[in-house]
Amino acid sequence: MGYLGPGRSGAFEWLFQRVSGVVLLVILGLHFILLHYTGGGPVTYEAVAPRLADPYYKGLQLLFLVLGLYHAMNGIKLVIDDYVHREGWRILLTSLNWVVCLAFGLFGAVTVLTFQVRP
Amino acid sequence: MQSVTFTILRYDPAGGGEPRYQDFQVNITKPGMMVLDGLNQIRWEQDGTLAYRRSCREGVCGSDGVNVNGANMLTCVTHIEEVARKGRVVIQPLPGLPLIKDLVVDLEDFLRKYFTVKPYLITRAPAPDKERLQSPAERRRLDGLYECILCACCSSSCPSYWADPEYLGPSALLNVWRFIDDSRDEGAQERLDILDDHHGAWRCHTILNCVEACPKGLNPTKAITGIKTALLKRKF
Numbered sequence: 001m002g003y004l005g006p007g008r009s010g011a012f013e014w015l016f017q018r019v020s021g022v023v024l025l026v027i028l029g030l031h032f033i034l035l036h037y038t039g040g041g042p043v044t045y046e047a048v049a050p051r052l053a054d055p056y057y058k059g060l061q062l063l064f065l066v067l068g069l070y071h072a073m074n075g076i077k078l079v080i081d082d083y084v085h086r087e088g089w090r091i092l093l094t095s096l097n098w099v100v101c102l103a104f105g106l107f108g109a110v111t112v113l114t115f116q117v118r119p
Numbered sequence: 120m121q122s123v124t125f126t127i128l129r130y131d132p133a134g135g136g137e138p139r140y141q142d143f144q145v146n147i148t149k150p151g152m153m154v155l156d157g158l159n160q161i162r163w164e165q166d167g168t169l170a171y172r173r174s175c176r177e178g179v180c181g182s183d184g185v186n187v188n189g190a191n192m193l194t195c196v197t198h199i200e201e202v203a204r205k206g207r208v209v210i211q212p213l214p215g216l217p218l219i220k221d222l223v224v225d226l227e228d229f230l231r232k233y234f235t236v237k238p239y240l241i242t243r244a245p246a247p248d249k250e251r252l253q254s255p256a257e258r259r260r261l262d263g264l265y266e267c268i269l270c271a272c273c274s275s276s277c278p279s280y281w282a283d284p285e286y287l288g289p290s291a292l293l294n295v296w297r298f299i300d301d302s303r304d305e306g307a308q309e310r311l312d313i314l315d316d317h318h319g320a321w322r323c324h325t326i327l328n329c330v331e332a333c334p335k336g337l338n339p340t341k342a343i344t345g346i347k348t349a350l351l352k353r354k355f
Binding site: 014015 | 278279281282283315316317319321322324326347350351354355
């Protein structure tokens with residue numbers, strides 16, 4: 001049975017899974033604070049849109065997106081590596097993992113980057 | 120409990136058939152009977168063709184690792200009443216290893232991986248006149264590592280080991296850490312070169328089955344964490 005691995009040692013993947021996990025926790029906390037404890041008042045388009053259009057907020061959201069997708073995809077890949085033993089299934093699921101991840105990445109990036117405040 | 124049903128996986132390579140389960144009745148003749156006593160009773164009194172490994176019968180030789188009711192353990196140090204469920208004990212060979220006959224598995228590959236990691240003292244300095252000295256603190260670091268009896272209970276319980284035929288496995292990794300962490304040993308770098316591989320330490324995904332399985336109460340996952348830390352310190 002062929003091994004569908006990264007072709008590398010896996011040291012970086014191991015380390016970055018931990019690093020991204022910690023950073024994700026921090027961003028998630030920041031995200032909650034920004035969304036629920038700042039601004040006040042009713043949640044209207046006028047209140048939310050300027051924040052979403054802010055370049056720094058966009059940067060934070062992009063970081064959130066990239067790290068979240070990396071962390072999730074890497075985790076799913078390890079689960080596939082460990083528990084899917086048939087090579088055909090392994091190739092199919094690993095490919096699907098990539099496709100889904102890239103699609104979400106593209107979709108998310110387009111949504112975040114192209115957002116503008118409409119008057 | 121007068122008698123317990125032993126459901127044992129039978130496989131005869133000469134017979135050509137598929138593996139199948141066979142039930143035996145084991146009479147509890149004395150208190151504190153071990154699973155191995157039950158297997159002996161079957162082999163000696165009922166069916167002399169039943170194949171299984173045993174030797175010292177006190178948890179030191181590591182010959183009799185099998186899977187009892189879904190968990191890997193040594194039959195010689197496991198009480199029957201401890202594991203019997205509704206008067207039944209299901210005994211299978213260790214999972215993930217090639218089956219030879221009945222409860223006997225092929226440990227060739229498992230031991231090859233053990234020797235791959237150079238499980239012996241490597242030194243450059245010439246040997247001193249007396250023994251190589253070690254402080255009590257340095258010696259204590261080897262507790263929980265040197266006791267491994269190579270029964271294969273840990274490696275054969277590991278999903279990563281089942282999925283990746285080239286993965287060194289918790290047993291080999293615990294045994295290599297026993298030497299890397301030894302103050303007298305000087306072979307750490309050449310061993311770490313072997314371990315820094317996706318079939319080496321990085322293949323461990325901290326599933327912790329090995330810790331559950333070890334009949335000696337050792338912690339291979341902790342040893343692997345030591346290896347990973349050493350690798351990261353060297354790399355980044």
